[in-house]
Structure formats: C-alpha cells, structure tokens
Amino acid sequence: MESNEIFQKGQQLPKKWFTGNAFLNPLLDRDKNNEFSVGVVTFEAGARTNWHTHPKGQVLIVIEGSGFYQERGKPARVIKKGDVVNIPEGIEHWHGASSSRNLVHIAITNFKNNIQVNWLQPVTDNEYASVAL
Amino acid sequence: MESNEIFQKGQQLPKKWFTGNAFLNPLLDRDKNNEFSVGVVTFEAGARTNWHTHPKGQVLIVIEGSGFYQERGKPARVIKKGDVVNIPEGIEHWHGASSSRNLVHIAITNFKNNIQVNWLQPVTDNEYASVAL
Numbered sequence: 434m435e436s437n438e439i440f441q442k443g444q445q446l447p448k449k450w451f452t453g454n455a456f457l458n459p460l461l462d463r464d465k466n467n468e469f470s471v472g473v474v475t476f477e478a479g480a481r482t483n484w485h486t487h488p489k490g491q492v493l494i495v496i497e498g499s500g501f502y503q504e505r506g507k508p509a510r511v512i513k514k515g516d517v518v519n520i521p522e523g524i525e526h527w528h529g530a531s532s533s534r535n536l537v538h539i540a541i542t543n544f545k546n547n548i549q550v551n552w553l554q555p556v557t558d559n560e561y562a563s564v565a566l
Numbered sequence: 567m568e569s570n571e572i573f574q575k576g577q578q579l580p581k582k583w584f585t586g587n588a589f590l591n592p593l594l595d596r597d598k599n600n601e602f603s604v605g606v607v608t609f610e611a612g613a614r615t616n617w618h619t620h621p622k623g624q625v626l627i628v629i630e631g632s633g634f635y636q637e638r639g640k641p642a643r644v645i646k647k648g649d650v651v652n653i654p655e656g657i658e659h660w661h662g663a664s665s666s667r668n669l670v671h672i673a674i675t676n677f678k679n680n681i682q683v684n685w686l687q688p689v690t691d692n693e694y695a696s697v698a699l
Contacts, residue, residue, distance in 0.1 A: 439629050439648050460650045466623035466676055467652070468601060490599035494672065496572050496629065515572050517593045519600070539627065541674065543599055 439496060440473040440537075450552045452561075453480030455529075460539075469543045476500060476536045481529020481561060484553040486522075489543035491550075493518040493528065500536030501564050502528045509564035512536070527556045532565040572629065573606040573670075583685045585694075586613030588662075593672070602676045609633060609669040614662020614694060617686040619655075622676035624683075626651040626661065633669030634697050635661045642697035645669070660689045665698040 443458030454477040461471040473496075484505070493502070495516045502518050503509035505525040512518060512528070520526060522545070530536035542549045576591030587610040594604040606629075617638070626635070628649045635651050636642035638658040645651060645661070653659060655678070663669035675682045 441648075460627060461625055461652060464652070466655055467625060467674075471625065471627070471650075471674070492594055492600060492604065494593060494604070515574075517604075519594060519597070522599055539672070541600075541604070 442475045443473065446474070450483050450485070451480060452483070452555050453477055453529075455480045455482070463544055469541050470549070471539065471541050474538055474540055476528075476530035478530050478534055479532050479561070479565075480536075481556050482527045483555050484525055484527050486525055486551045486553070487520055487542065488522055488548050488551065489545035490522045491520045491543065492541040493520065494539040494541075495536065496539060497537035498530065498535040500528065500530040500534075502526065503564060512538075525553060529556070529561075532561075575608045576606065579607070583616050583618070584613060585616070585688050586610055586662075588613045588615070596677055602674050603682070604672065604674050606670060606672055609663035611663050611667055612665050612694070612698075613669075614689050615660045616688050617658055617660050619658055619684045619686070620653055620675065621655055621681050621684065622678035623655045624653045624676065625674040626653065627672040627674075628669065629672060630670035631663065631668040633661065633663040633667075635659065636697060645671075658686065662689070662694075665694075 440458050442456040446455040456475045458473040499513040501509040502512050573591050575589040579588040589608040591606040632646040634642040
C-alpha cells in the first residue's frame with residue numbers, strides 16, 4: 434500500500450460482473466440504523482463494472498484517480514478525485530477507470546427489499562473505447 | 567488546497583457546537599433514496615465537536631490525519647486515516663482532531679423524524695487534555 438493511499442484494496446471482484454481488475458474493501462454492513470452498505474472499490478486502468486441497476490440508488494464518492502460514469506443512452510461523464518455521483522434508482526449504467534489511470538471510489542449502496550444491484554451484460558471493449566479515447 | 571487533498575474544506579462550523587476550527591463541505595443532501603446526508607468534516611489540530619447524540623446514528627470514515635472518538639464514560643478511541651466508526655443511536659459522544667494534527671472524515675448521518683443530531687455541552691479543555699496527551 435502506498436503511503437498516500439487511505440484504504441487497502443481488499444478482494445478482487447468477480448469477472449462475471451466486472452471487466453478487468455476491480456477490488457472491494459467492505460467498510461460497513463447494513464444494520465438497524467444504516468439501510469445501506471459502504472465499501473471502497475478500486476478499478477485498475479481499463480477496469481469497469483458491467484451494466485447494472487440499483488433498485489434504491491447508490492452514491493459514489495471518488496477519492497483517487499479518474500474514470501467514467503455512464504447511463505444508458507447518455508454521454509459518459511468523466512469522474513475524478515473529489516467528485517460525487519448520486520445514481521438514481523432503476524437506471525442502467527456503468528462506472529470504471531480511465532484507460533490509463535486507476536479509479537478509487539467509496540460506494541454507499543442502499544437496499545430495497547434486500548436487493549442492492551441487478552447485474553446486466555458487460556460493457557464491451559467497443560462501448561468502453563468509445564468513451565475512453 | 568494541497569495537491570494530495572481530495573476535498574475542499576468548505577465552510578467553518580459554528581463555535582456554538584464546535585471548539586476550535588472545524589469545517590464542513592457538504593457532499594450530498596437527503597433525498598428520496600438516501601435517508602442521510604453526506605459531508606466532509608475537517609478539524610484543525612485541537613478542534614472537536616461538542617458532546618452530542620444522533621437519533622439514528624452516524625458513520626465516520628477517516629480519510630486524513632488522526633484524532634479521537636469518545637463515548638461518555640468510556641476511554642477515548644484513537645482514530646486515523648482509513649478507520650470507520652459506526653456511531654450508535656442515542657449515545658452521547660464527541661469526535662475531533664489530535665492536539666498536533668488535523669482530522670478529516672466523511673460523515674454519513676442518518677435522519678430520524680427529520681433530526682440528525684442533538685447538541686450538548688462543549689468538550690472542556692480538561693476533558694480534551696485527558697485524552698489528547
């Protein structure tokens with residue numbers, strides 16, 4: 434761990450739902466006060482989530498690097514250290530690192546009926562290349 | 567802003583509820599999905615909250631520096647970069663910086679009946695000195 438990093442990377446996230454190397458360090462589980470979990474997600478350069486939805490939304494807080502957030506049918510938004518993304522419920526989207534730098538974000542993920550995320554298909558190399566040029 | 571800082575300090579917090587210099591950068595307001603607000607709080611060395619309670623708890627994620635978290639009647643806990651504190655509901659406590667270094671934490675603060683915090687008396691210099699030696 435570099436001296437200026439805040440959190441350990443944690444465990445690698447499954448290739449089924451992530452392209453490239455992505456890692457999760459869980460910080461907080463849902464409990465009686467907190468209707469969400471909190472974790473740190475690290476994407477290596479080029480890594481990204483599959484397309485997915487959150488039934489009750491998710492908040493991303495970028496703490497290192499840069500990358501992209503894209504909702505289906507919209508232009509990708511560049512995100513970087515210090516940015517916050519308030520992801521609406523039920524919106525198909527993906528997020529991940531830029532092609533040359535890592536991306537580290539805290540994720541606050543709400544629950545709805547015990548579900549936090551619905552996973553869809555991968556972001557193809559063509560889809561990724563079209564925003565990550 | 568130093569190049570390695572993630573967030574702006576934001577606005578100074580009121581002396582009525584904070585001893586020393588503390589600042590808030592609001593990141594997210596409560597909305598239909600998120601039954602909490604999120605903000606970054608920066609405490610300069612020696613700065614701390616008053617004693618207070620949260621009716622539905624608060625989660626602290628320390629991203630820089632070091633300081634203390636103390637519940638009434640218990641020893642102070644040293645907190646530092648990378649630490650997470652899950653503060654229970656209704657527990658009288660305070661948090662703040664060490665005497666020689668700043669403390670920066672993200673705070674996720676839940677709502678209960680539109681209330682996030684109940685402010686109590688200041689942490690006296692004697693109380694602070696007893697943990698911050």
